[in-house]
Amino acid sequence: MSTQPKAGAVLFAKDVARLAAFYAQVLAVVPKHAHAEKVVIEAEDFLLVIHAIPPAAAATLEISAPPVLRENVPVKLFLPVRSLAQARLSTQQLGGGMKPADAEWSGPDFRACDGLDPEGNVVQFREVAREPALAS
DSSP states (O other): OOOOOOEEEEEEESSHHHHHHHHHHHTTOOEEEEOSSEEEEEOSSEEEEEEEOOHHHHHHOOOOSSOOOBOOSSOOEEEEOSOHHHHHHHHHHTTOEEOOGGGOEEOSSEEEEEEEOTTOBEEEEEEEOSSOOOOO
16 A cells, blocks of 8 residues: 655754654644654654754854744744644743734634744744635
8 A cells, every 4th residue: 555755844953852842742743753863743744854953053053042033044834733822832831932812814724823943943833724714
């Protein structure tokens, strides 16, 4: 029996364990594989690989607490969550954060809100819309 490969992304991290724990807990999944330099987080429809930044590059990267948002990057992840409200609480407890509820917006079948992980990477979280958005 053949299975289709899942879509996914690789996110490079200075602190692999911390970033992997953040995404696994916010997404409510258990990592599929975990090693010091790489953690694979598998959800129903995608894979997220948290991979260590090479040591020389990691030594030049400063991560502040709270993290400073890094918006000027060529890629922004968007990831499904069961609840934006729960994700907002989880991200704050795990060293990241999300914009307030009044910054949420609706797509055709989802509600979304931007946030950031503990290393400052911008990420958008999306929940399935309870009611379809009205066409304008």
